[in-house]
Structures are given as structure tokens and as C-alpha cells.
Amino acid sequence: MKAELIAVGTEILLGDIVNTDAQVISQGLSELGIDVYYQTVVGDNPQRLERVIREAKERADIIITTGGLGPTLDDLTKETLARVFGKKMALDQEALARIHAFFDNIGREMTPNNEKQAWLPEGCVPLQNDWGTAPGCAFEADGTHVIMLPGPPRECEPMFKYRAMPYLYKLAGGCIVSRNVRVFGLGESAMETILHDMMASMKNPTIAPYAKTSECFARVTAKADTPEQAEQMLEPVVEQVVSMLGDSVYGVDVDSLEQVVGDGLRERGMTLAVAESCTGGLLSKRITDLPGASEYYKGGVCSYANEVKVKVLGVSEQTLAEKGAVSPEVAEQMARGVMELMGTDFGVGITGVAGPGGGTEEKPVGLVYISVCFRGVCHTREMRSSLGRDRVRNQAASTALDLVRRLIPEGQCDQKGR
Amino acid sequence: MKAELIAVGTEILLGDIVNTDAQVISQGLSELGIDVYYQTVVGDNPQRLERVIREAKERADIIITTGGLGPTLDDLTKETLARVFGKKMALDQEALARIHAFFDNIGREMTPNNEKQAWLPEGCVPLQNDWGTAPGCAFEADGTHVIMLPGPPRECEPMFKYRAMPYLYKLAGGCIVSRNVRVFGLGESAMETILHDMMASMKNPTIAPYAKTSECFARVTAKADTPEQAEQMLEPVVEQVVSMLGDSVYGVDVDSLEQVVGDGLRERGMTLAVAESCTGGLLSKRITDLPGASEYYKGGVCSYANEVKVKVLGVSEQTLAEKGAVSPEVAEQMARGVMELMGTDFGVGITGVAGPGGGTEEKPVGLVYISVCFRGVCHTREMRSSLGRDRVRNQAASTALDLVRRLIPEGQCDQKGR
Numbered sequence: 078m079k080a081e082l083i084a085v086g087t088e089i090l091l092g093d094i095v096n097t098d099a100q101v102i103s104q105g106l107s108e109l110g111i112d113v114y115y116q117t118v119v120g121d122n123p124q125r126l127e128r129v130i131r132e133a134k135e136r137a138d139i140i141i142t143t144g145g146l147g148p149t150l151d152d153l154t155k156e157t158l159a160r161v162f163g164k165k166m167a168l169d170q171e172a173l174a175r176i177h178a179f180f181d182n183i184g185r186e187m188t189p190n191n192e193k194q195a196w197l198p199e200g201c202v203p204l205q206n207d208w209g210t211a212p213g214c215a216f217e218a219d220g221t222h223v224i225m226l227p228g229p230p231r232e233c234e235p236m237f238k239y240r241a242m243p244y245l246y247k248l249a250g251g252c253i254v255s256r257n258v259r260v261f262g263l264g265e266s267a268m269e270t271i272l273h274d275m276m277a278s279m280k281n282p283t284i285a286p287y288a289k290t291s292e293c294f295a296r297v298t299a300k301a302d303t304p305e306q307a308e309q310m311l312e313p314v315v316e317q318v319v320s321m322l323g324d325s326v327y328g329v330d331v332d333s334l335e336q337v338v339g340d341g342l343r344e345r346g347m348t349l350a351v352a353e354s355c356t357g358g359l360l361s362k363r364i365t366d367l368p369g370a371s372e373y374y375k376g377g378v379c380s381y382a383n384e385v386k387v388k389v390l391g392v393s394e395q396t397l398a399e400k401g402a403v404s405p406e407v408a409e410q411m412a413r414g415v416m417e418l419m420g421t422d423f424g425v426g427i428t429g430v431a432g433p434g435g436g437t438e439e440k441p442v443g444l445v446y447i448s449v450c451f452r453g454v455c456h457t458r459e460m461r462s463s464l465g466r467d468r469v470r471n472q473a474a475s476t477a478l479d480l481v482r483r484l485i486p487e488g489q490c491d492q493k494g495r
Numbered sequence: 496m497k498a499e500l501i502a503v504g505t506e507i508l509l510g511d512i513v514n515t516d517a518q519v520i521s522q523g524l525s526e527l528g529i530d531v532y533y534q535t536v537v538g539d540n541p542q543r544l545e546r547v548i549r550e551a552k553e554r555a556d557i558i559i560t561t562g563g564l565g566p567t568l569d570d571l572t573k574e575t576l577a578r579v580f581g582k583k584m585a586l587d588q589e590a591l592a593r594i595h596a597f598f599d600n601i602g603r604e605m606t607p608n609n610e611k612q613a614w615l616p617e618g619c620v621p622l623q624n625d626w627g628t629a630p631g632c633a634f635e636a637d638g639t640h641v642i643m644l645p646g647p648p649r650e651c652e653p654m655f656k657y658r659a660m661p662y663l664y665k666l667a668g669g670c671i672v673s674r675n676v677r678v679f680g681l682g683e684s685a686m687e688t689i690l691h692d693m694m695a696s697m698k699n700p701t702i703a704p705y706a707k708t709s710e711c712f713a714r715v716t717a718k719a720d721t722p723e724q725a726e727q728m729l730e731p732v733v734e735q736v737v738s739m740l741g742d743s744v745y746g747v748d749v750d751s752l753e754q755v756v757g758d759g760l761r762e763r764g765m766t767l768a769v770a771e772s773c774t775g776g777l778l779s780k781r782i783t784d785l786p787g788a789s790e791y792y793k794g795g796v797c798s799y800a801n802e803v804k805v806k807v808l809g810v811s812e813q814t815l816a817e818k819g820a821v822s823p824e825v826a827e828q829m830a831r832g833v834m835e836l837m838g839t840d841f842g843v844g845i846t847g848v849a850g851p852g853g854g855t856e857e858k859p860v861g862l863v864y865i866s867v868c869f870r871g872v873c874h875t876r877e878m879r880s881s882l883g884r885d886r887v888r889n890q891a892a893s894t895a896l897d898l899v900r901r902l903i904p905e906g907q908c909d910q911k912g913r
Contacts (some may be wrong), residue, residue, distance in 0.1 A: 092522030103510030118534035182881035357783025358776035365775025377797040385794040
């Protein structure tokens with residue numbers, strides 16, 4: 078099976094945004110064993126869009142479009158595809174009801190142009206959108222499968238994963254199952270070096286390394302006739318990968334460090350509080366990205382100004398004067414301070430120079446101290462990075478979470494985890 | 496002038512990497528007033544690459560390729576373009592000398608396959624590569640300009656900026672200038688309804704609506720012979736758009752609400768502190784995404800647990816018991832509490848139900864109260880959203896920033912902004 082991706086959006090041609098949808102979809106298709114031969118980006122222009130579609134129709138079994146499903150005048154994807162494949166447009170009542178419900182919920186009046194989003198090519202399979210207003214859809218015509226998805230990544234990614242993938246499974250034949258071995262504290266190339274021989278020798282399951290912000294993961298993928306067979310093929314390989322990568326592995330098929338830490342604390346009835354300087358609330362934000370974090374997360378203090386470190390967290394003015402705000406001592410006092418302030422089992426303190434300004438020879442941009450206080454002991458790490466403000470902040474937050482993960486006691490423990 | 500981008504690389508089609516080169520090049524071309532009608536990604540396959548090149552040759556004045564210039568067998572971009580445009584390949588002595596020098600510098604033996612990189616289409620303008628080994632090149636044939644650049648972004652970006660841009664300046668007639676009118680509190684479709692007639696009637700400048708997370712903006716773009724002329728054409732149209740959209744407009748050509756708020760506070764020597772419950776540190780994180788936020792941002796408290804609201808922020812236990820944690824009263828006490836705790840001019844309090852769990856009939860998921868305390872008065876808003884946890888949290892944070900923006904005093908004021 079050959080697939081072709083068409084992104085519709087002048088904002089991509091103007092360089093305002095990057096076509097990240099193409100990556101997400103291409104990864105999914107390659108897991109399904111569906112080849113992608115071309116990705117095309119075209120603007121919100123009916124003639125040029127039609128030209129690209131006719132081209133794709135001629136050479137691909139599957140056409141997946143992103144963008145151009147919205148309510149405005151220049152959203153033309155559905156209409157143009159319907160024309161090329163000789164289909165009429167029809168009003169989808171469920172889609173319309175969902176759009177009405179959406180506006181009722183937010184208490185805003187639905188402007189008439191929104192109804193446009195509920196018009197779909199007749200006889201298509203609607204792909205309802207739980208992440209925005211514009212539904213996608215899929216149909217088969219002239220031996221070509223067409224799938225339309227919304228453009229905004231926050232809608233396109235879940236729509237592809239939960240709406241398009243199940244549709245594609247049927248077309249792909251056989252089944253593909255993957256496991257992601259998540260790693261922190263090991264670079265992609267270091268991971269690749271460790272796994273190199275194994276990667277090179279294996280055909281099915283396959284092993285592929287991926288890099289993410291300040292971490293990486295190895296994906297093990299098996300193709301088989303049934304999910305059960307695939308699982309059986311995966312198990313020993315995943316075990317081997319995990320043992321080769323050692324304690325840098327923080328989980329298999331888990332979403333994130335924050336999830337692993339959250340689950341560990343919840344299981345043991347333990348609680349966490351954080352004090353942040355250079356990360357400015359990022360760690361707290363990441364912890365509370367997860368629903369149910371209130372079961373183990375009591376809260377945090379962003380002590381951006383030194384007076385807040387002193388007044389709210391009880392950091393000693395003398396330490397600030399002698400060691401400076403960016404020092405292991407202040408990180409420890411922040412961790413201990415927030416732990417005592419909020420009465421938690423774990424306290425985290427982060428202080429550093431996120432940059433681009435504020436660096437000195439002695440304390441350069443990218444220097445961060447991370448301390449975790451647990452059972453009266455502070456465990457402190459020094460981190461140095463040269464990757465720019467956002468990534469310094471993310472890496473510092475991840476390092477704190479990884480430290481907590483390593484300190485959460487193994488095995489059984491009583492209600493307070495002791 | 497019409498340009499077309501062709502990225503050559505199977506790793507993009509597999510979803511291993513994102514085609515960021517396309518964004519960098521498209522931005523540069525749009526600054527030069529060169530239209531990009533198509534971006535295509537094709538794998539390291541001579542037949543498919545040739546097909547894409549012939550297609551582009553037929554419809555574009557300028558073809559810019561990225562990737563496929565390296566030393567390995569599957570690097571075919573130069574050879575394929577030379578064939579399509581009927582050119583022989585010739586060895587470029589300077590390029591060869593540079594590649595030798597590169598390997599001497601890193602003290603490694605140059606493998607013979609590296610010499611391949613010094614072979615360029617005869618009669619081309621070599622674009623020497625100071626950032627890697629593979630030179631780019633440019634030539635004109637059959638009325639089409641062809642520019643080849645290396646694929647790795649760390650090479651492609653400087654090569655485009657310092658080698659391709661000067662070459663393109665000569666070709667580009669006229670220029671294009673855009674203004675972004677940033678809006679909060681108005682949906683894309685509502686904005687489009689307001690601007691509809693104006694958008695439909697105008698050809699140059701043009702007006703286009705775009706949606707971003709929990710906000711949107713209108714881009715006004717003018718084409719003219721000189722930047723000055725374009726500016727003159729833009730001014731009255733931007734003014735009209737701003738006046739039609741009213742006080743939902745928070746800025747023109749600004750980056751974000753947090754930037755507008757930050758600049759406003761800095762100019763007036765005013766300070767801010769935030770208390771967050773459901774947003775869990777997201778607002779604090781967004782404020783501190785900006786370097787230099789320490790000039791006006793003292794810090795924040797994430798009071799996820801009610802005991803933290805009481806102990807750290809001084810929220811009354813009685814109010815919590817009578818009104819519940821998600822109430823305008825608690826939002827106000829949080830805002831006032833953090834303002835007094837940190838001694839700032841502005842205090843923000845946010846409490847709500849981010850979801851997916853925790854909703855009741857009386858207090859459904861997506862209900863958030865946002866309060867801003869300034870000069871002794873609390874200004875409180877109720878927000879309802881059904882867009883899922885992430886967007887509820889982002890919209891709540893943005894609503895808080897927009898409230899602060901509207902409260903920052905106009906015009907001159909003394910050091911403390913009074």
C-alpha cells in the first residue's frame with residue numbers, strides 16, 4: 078500500500094508554521110507498513126489543491142489530507158476532494174449537533190459559517206472530532222482511500238491516532254504492535270551505540286531509536302497475523318532492550334516521567350511539593366498536566382524573586398549572600414522549605430540560570446542545581462546545558478522528576494510509604 | 496516570481512525528522528516577495544525525484560532543493576537535477592580543496608566517497624559550505640533557476656541565509672510586508688464574520704484569519720515595489736481592522752499576551768504575582784517563558800491542595816466550606832492573598848475544574864473563576880470551556896493575562912505606576 082500526504086495551508090508555505098502533522102502521520106503509517114512516497118504542501122487555493130489531488134490520485138492507494146476543514150472562506154479541502162472524486166456534499170446531522178453542543182457548552186453564539194464544517198462528501202465515514210469543531214472524514218472512490226483530518230496539531234494528532242489509525246488497520250492487513258522503552262539520562266546516540274548490533278541484526282521485531290525533548294526512547298515493533306503473536310514476539314526483545322539500557326529506563330509504554338512519578342507516589346500514598354526558580358512553574362505545570370495529580374501533589378512555590386525564597390520558603394539570607402541564589406545550598410533549602418511548608422514526603426528545589434542573560438564566568442547560562450528532599454536527606458544534582466532557555470528549563474524539570482523516581486521506595490510499604 | 500521547494504530525504508517520509516528547512520526557506524522567500532506555491536518531500540529514489548523535479552520545472556521560476564548532496568550512494572539530488580536540465584557533472588577544485596581541508600582539520604582520513612561531494616553540474620555557481628562538507632550550487636537553465644542546499648538544518652539554515660539569499664535578492668522584484676493583528680476573546684469564525692466583507696473585497700493588501708491556541712489573529716499582507724510603499728498600503732488597512740475588532744485586539748506584531756503584559760508592567764515599574772489552582776503553574780510558566788520576567792514577576796503559588804490555599808495564601812476555611820474551592824470568592828482571596836504575600840501591584844487567582852474528572856452538575860468541567868486584584872479591587876471573571884484539560888488550562892491562563900492587560904493603566908505614571 079502506498080500513501081501520500083497533502084497538507085493544505087498557506088501558513089505553511091509562508092513559513093509561519095512547520096508541518097509537524099506530516100511527521101506524526103508518517104510515523105504511524107510506517108508502523109503499519111504503509112509506504113509514504115510523497116508529502117506535499119499546497120496553499121488554500123482550489124486550482125492548485127485540485128492539481129495536487131489529481132496527481133496523488135494517480136499514484137497513491139491512500140490520500141491523507143490535513144487542514145482546510147475549518148469554517149472560513151478559504152477552507153476548501155472537502156469541497157475540492159468531493160469534486161475530484163465526483164461526490165456531492167451532504168449535511169451530517171451528528172456533526173452539526175456536535176458543533177451546536179460545542180458552542181452551547183462555551184456559552185458562545187454559533188456564527189452561521191460554522192455550519193459549513195458539518196457538510197461532508199456524501200457516503201463518507203465521518204470522523205467525529207472530540208478535540209475541536211471540524212470533523213474529519215474518510216471515503217473510498219475509484220480504488221483510492223481518502224482520509225481528511227483537521228490541521229491544528231492538537232486536533233490532528235488525536236484524530237489520526239483515534240480515528241484514522243483504526244480505519245487504516247483494516248487496510249494494512251495483518252497487525253503491527255509497538256512497545257516504547259522510555260529512557261532519561263542517556264543521549265540518543267549513546268542509546269544507539271548500546272543497541273547498535275541488536276538493531277542491525279533484527280528484522281522482525283525491529284528496534285528504532287527516537288529523540289524527544291531532553292530524553293529519548295527505543296521503539297520495538299513486531300508484525301504478525303494476530304496481536305497475540307506480535308505480543309509473544311515482542312516480550313523477549315523488550316526485556317533484552319530494558320536490561321541493556323539499565324536504570325536509565327524509566328518505563329515501557331508509559332507517557333512520561335511525570336506519569337511514572339505520579340503512579341509511584343499514588344501507589345505508596347506519598348505526596349510531593351516543588352519550589353522553582355529558573356523553571357518558573359514549568360515543573361508544577363507538567364506534574365498537573367495529568368488528571369488526578371491532586372492525589373499526590375499538594376502544590377508548589379515559584380520563588381522567582383529572592384525575597385520570596387526567604388519569606389515563603391525560609392531560605393537563609395546569609396546563604397543567598399554567601400553562595401548566591403544559584404547554588405546547591407539554596408536548592409536544598411528550597412526543597413526542604415517547600416516540603417515543610419506543605420507537609421509532604423518529597424520536596425523539590427530548582428535554581429539556575431535559564432538564560433539567555435544572567436550568566437557569569439563562574440555561573441554560566443545553563444547551570445542548574447536540582448535538589449530532592451526525602452526522609453530528611455537532600456539529594457542534589459548539578460546540571461549543565463547549552464541548549465537554550467526552553468530546553469534548559471525542560472531538562473531541569475525532567476532531571477528533578479527522574480531524581481524523585483529513583484528515590485521512590487521499591488516494593489510494599491505502609492500508608493505513608495515508610 | 497514563483498518558487499517551489501523540494502526536500503529530498505526518506506527520513507522525512509518515515510517521520511524520523513520534521514522538515515524544518517522548508518519553514519526557514521519559506522520565511523526568507525516570503526520576505527523577498529517570492530511566492531511559494533508548493534513544498535514537496537520525496538525519498539532518495541531517482542525516478543520519483545525526477546518526476547517531482549519535472550513537475551516543478553513546469554510550474555515554477557525557482558526550484559530550491561534541500562538534502563541529497565552527501566557522499567553516500569543514495570545522495571542523488573545533483574545528478575538527477577543535472578540530468579533533467581541536460582547538464583554534465585564537473586569536479587569543482589575549490590570544493591574538493593575545502594573537503595580535504597575539513598578532514599585535515601578534524602584529523603581524520605578522507606574516505607574516497609567524499610570526493611563525490613565536489614562534483615557539481617557544469618557551469619553552476621558553487622555555494623561553498625562553511626558549516627559542513629557538502630557544497631550547494633545554483634544554476635539557471637530553460638528559464639528556471641535551481642538552487643541546491645544541504646539537508647541538515649545546522650547547514651541548510653546558514654547556507655540559505657548567507658549563500659542562497661544574496662543570489663535570490665537579484666531575482667526578486669518587489670517585496671511583501673505583513674502585519675499580525677493579535678486578538679483574544681473572539682473566536683476565529685466570529686472574527687472572520689466581522690472582517691468577512693473586507694476580506695472578500697480586498698486583493699492587495701490581503702486579510703487572512705488564523706487560529707491559535709485559545710486565541711486568533713488576522714494577518715494583513717501587502718505587496719509593493721518597496722518596503723516603504725508596502726508600509727503605506729498597510730497602515731490604513733491595519734488601522735481599520737483594529738478598530739473593527741475593538742478592544743479584543745491586544746497588539747499588532749506582538750508575540751503573545753504574556754509579552755504585552757510584561758512590557759506594560761516593565762514600563763510602569765509594576766509587579767505581578769499569581770496564585771494558581773487548576774492551571775497548576777501553567778500561568779507562572781508562561782510568564783517566565785520570557786527572558787527578563789524577573790523585572791516585573793516576583794513569583795507564584797500553586798495551591799493545588801485546599802490546605803495550601805489556607806496556609807500559604809490565607810484563604811478562609813469558612814469560604815472554602817460555604818462556597819467551595821471553585822468559586823469567585825476563593826479566586827478573589829487567592830489573588831489578594833498572593834499579592835499581599837509577595838508585595839506586588841497585581842495579584843492573580845485562578846481556581847476551576849480542568850477535568851476530565853471532578854465535575855458536578857453545579858460546577859461542571861471547564862468552569863473556571865479568574866480574579867485579578869489591583870489597587871485594592873478584585874476583578875473576577877467566570878469562564879466556561881469544553882475543549883479538554885490542556886485547552887481549559889491555557890484559556891484560563893490567557894484570560895488572566897488579558898484581564899491584567901486591560902487593567903494596566905494607560906499613559907504616563909510614576910515609578911510605582913500610580
